Amino acid sequence: MGERQEETVRVMADAASSGSRLRADARRNVEQIRSAAIGAFQGRGLTVPLEEVAKAAGVSKATIFNRFGGRIGLIEAVIEELVANELFAVIRHTRTLDDIGERITYYLTAIRDLQYRQPAVNDVLLQTFPHSQQLMEICRAGNEANEELIAAARASGALRPEFTAGDLHALVVDNALALKHGTRPPRDDYDRRTRYLLDGIRGHSSASG
Amino acid sequence: MGERQEETVRVMADAASSGSRLRADARRNVEQIRSAAIGAFQGRGLTVPLEEVAKAAGVSKATIFNRFGGRIGLIEAVIEELVANELFAVIRHTRTLDDIGERITYYLTAIRDLQYRQPAVNDVLLQTFPHSQQLMEICRAGNEANEELIAAARASGALRPEFTAGDLHALVVDNALALKHGTRPPRDDYDRRTRYLLDGIRGHSSASG
């Protein structure tokens, strides 16, 4: 067991550095599995059976365990590319907006867009894998962005005064649950409902637009 | 199997009529199981393990099968008392309201209240047991009420014009999913969020109140 563990660690380190002591076929499989995982996670979220990822990669399930140590290792090997980059980009871009009303609109719209396009995001937000430190960290960053936004918004009156960070969190989490367990609505319905939400939480003071 | 079936039918008929050919202990168990089921379904929804219902009733799981034929039989023996009465009362009361704005407010608030208080409602709305004709019928009645309400509301401008019956349906179903799979928020948070929803879907014409 110690041996397998070491091997896994080595692979995951290699994902960052480039010097590899892996055999050529193993290196190839790592890449095939990574890209198959990205595809599968995009389509069906982080809980897709590993068997399916393996099939898509043209390897056996056991190879995923050999190379990544299990689901969490695999997730951590692709989560940045799959979710974190986009999510952080949204957060970053939100911060650049001057008008607080715009910020709120953009943030909620963009997050909901991500949730719709990337089911994996929902698994992160729902903390489906609490054992992954990396996933929890992404989640934490999201919550932080939430609270930052709400603090700014409440001060400015762009949101109704009783609206809390918990409310925003619930909005996002409930949507994650709906997308995860329900049937996906057509995109235009989904976007329309995003607008209802926004109109329901905005303060009454801002009569602009 | 034919025998067991007949027996089950007899019990379920007895729930309506009163003449019983059941032995005294069986009759007592039927009542204990019914009331345990109501308690369990109230607390944990219609998917609670039958084992738990049995334990609460002080009988073994097999007795539930003897008396009710299985989960669906049991559900149908209590669903009226548990859900249908309240749900139909809400629908009926909605129809008595004159002001269309009030109707919408009342309906959505009351449905969401039911969903919060009675997890069983969510299992009905989510059609968790599509094999139960009775449950499907309740569900159908709910959808009908939805559509009736939306038709009236759109004509009057109390809702924003782009709001559809599908939107209302999604609102209710998404909430059902959130309650079923997520953590219940405190009641006051939940009610506050109900208000956000209402404010998000109302038409801009009604400036009353």
Place this chain on the structure above:
DNA sequence: GGTAAGCTGACCCGACGAGTCAAATTGCGA
């Protein structure tokens, strides 16, 4: 060509809850 790295099919595992049944119990009529 030898050897260690790597791959894989076939396997086991645990969790879960529905549903079943032979055997024990018990209500009840005679």
Place this chain on the structure above:
DNA sequence: TCGCAATTTGACTCGTCGGGTCAGCTTACC
């Protein structure tokens, strides 16, 4: 009180699901 049919029940099977493992085969590499 007896005897039997009705009833209950503990212990069982079943099916599903996916994670995880390993012996033995294959293959890259020196």
